Amino acid sequence: MILTLVEQNLDGSAVEVSLEALTFARNLSAAGGGVPIDAVVLAGDGPGPSDELRKELATYGVRTVYALEGEDLAAYSGAGWASAILTVREQSKAVVVMAAGTDRGNELMAHVAARAGVAMAANVLTFHGLAPFVVTRQVVGGAALEEMLLDQRPAVFSVAGHAVEATPADVPGAADVVPLTPEIAAADLVARVVSTEEPEADESGSLKSARVVVGAGRGAGGPDGFGDLLELTELLGAALGVSRVVTSAGWRPHHEQVGQTGSRIAPELYIPCGISGAIQHWAGCSSAKHILAINTDAEAPMVTRAHYAVIGDLHEVVPAINEEIRRRRG
Ligand SMILES: Cc1cc2nc3c(=O)[nH]c(=O)nc-3n(C[C@H](O)[C@H](O)[C@H](O)COP(=O)(O)OP(=O)(O)OC[C@H]3O[C@@H](n4cnc5c(N)ncnc54)[C@H](O)[C@@H]3O)c2cc1C
Numbered sequence: 001m002i003l004t005l006v007e008q009n010l011d012g013s014a015v016e017v018s019l020e021a022l023t024f025a026r027n028l029s030a031a032g033g034g035v036p037i038d039a040v041v042l043a044g045d046g047p048g049p050s051d052e053l054r055k056e057l058a059t060y061g062v063r064t065v066y067a068l069e070g071e072d073l074a075a076y077s078g079a080g081w082a083s084a085i086l087t088v089r090e091q092s093k094a095v096v097v098m099a100a101g102t103d104r105g106n107e108l109m110a111h112v113a114a115r116a117g118v119a120m121a122a123n124v125l126t127f128h129g130l131a132p133f134v135v136t137r138q139v140v141g142g143a144a145l146e147e148m149l150l151d152q153r154p155a156v157f158s159v160a161g162h163a164v165e166a167t168p169a170d171v172p173g174a175a176d177v178v179p180l181t182p183e184i185a186a187a188d189l190v191a192r193v194v195s196t197e198e199p200e201a202d203e204s205g206s207l208k209s210a211r212v213v214v215g216a217g218r219g220a221g222g223p224d225g226f227g228d229l230l231e232l233t234e235l236l237g238a239a240l241g242v243s244r245v246v247t248s249a250g251w252r253p254h255h256e257q258v259g260q261t262g263s264r265i266a267p268e269l270y271i272p273c274g275i276s277g278a279i280q281h282w283a284g285c286s287s288a289k290h291i292l293a294i295n296t297d298a299e300a301p302m303v304t305r306a307h308y309a310v311i312g313d314l315h316e317v318v319p320a321i322n323e324e325i326r327r328r329r330g
Pocket residue numbers: 216217218219220242243244245246257258259260261262273274275276277278279280281284294295296297300312313314315
């Protein structure tokens with residue numbers, strides 16, 4: 001059995017990357033002759049998985065939804081939640097325990113692996129057969145790939161964001177809910193979340209889901225250098241994403257930052273303007289389907305990795321693009 005952690009949005013629905021992880025689990029199951037896929041959700045002291053979530057998981061082929069309940073699981077604690085997930089693993093004898101490669105997914109899988117005494121592969125992109133079970137994973141913030149052998153059971157790993165497209169199953173699962181209230185040792189609750197602040201509505205949300213993102217880096221030149229870039233963003237119905245130099249300097253707010261310590265984006269088109277393409281920035285934009293770099297330096301890493309590039313000053317190139325878009329639209 002393959003056990004997949006499903007994280008939830010504030011409205012109780014499954015987060016997109018968890019649906020991607022379930023799709024990955026299904027691919028694994030298909031390669032393994034139809035091993036069942038179960039999900040584990042952390043219900044804490046809440047009402048448990050909603051009917052909508054149950055139905056959503058059914059469409060992704062989930063057989064059983066283990067709902068972990070209890071006051072001790074209400075607030076996030078890496079060790080506490082991992083010990084609860086291991087309770088399910090022990091009961092179900094799962095041969096694979098996996099999650100989406102979110103901060104939480106990676107932390108929890110690391111705890112699970114450490115407790116089970118096995119290795120863990122973070123940010124897996126694909127697998128190559130099951131015996132031996134070899135996976136390819138992203139390392140160095142997505143700048144390099146590594147093949148890793150997972151020959152212990154359970155095989156514990158997380159799936160890199162956008163490694164697969166979330167796709168419902170041809171045959172839905174039953175998604176029967178099994179509530180469990182595992183006992184959590186006090187020692188596992190010493191490090192736990194005591195308060196959470198939600199970002200203001202729409203902060204970074206539209207950036208993460210935008211089909212087109214216009215990027216801006218140091219090349220913008222200062223807080224007043226964004227006029228043409230914002231106009232391009234508006235003309236394309238895009239979102240603005242920026243480098244850390246820009247947010248550190250206070251030119252734009254942090255929720256617009258793309259990268260390792262910002263948002264990870266996967267638009268159809270990313271247009272980084274005046275961004276060098278440092279590894280930490282690349283970690284957040286490497287999943288873009290097409291990249292059109294605008295930069296004065298033909299040797300900048302962003303330019304050499306981009307699908308298309310315009311070598312020139314963004315303060316000349318971007319207004320010219322804007323003018324051409326306006327002209328074509330009459
Ligand atoms: C732990 C850690 C985490 C980090 N996290 C992130 C992160 O999440 N996101 C992130 O972005 N960075 C992050 N960084 C910083 C990262 O290493 C780089 O410093 C940063 O991405 C560089 O930003 P930049 O490309 O805007 O600036 P630079 O590297 O200075 O590049 C500016 C680019 O603009 C070009 N340029 C200059 N003028 C013009 C012009 N007029 N027209 C066109 N092109 C022009 C230049 O040729 C150059 O390529 C992190 C660093 C660390 C150590």
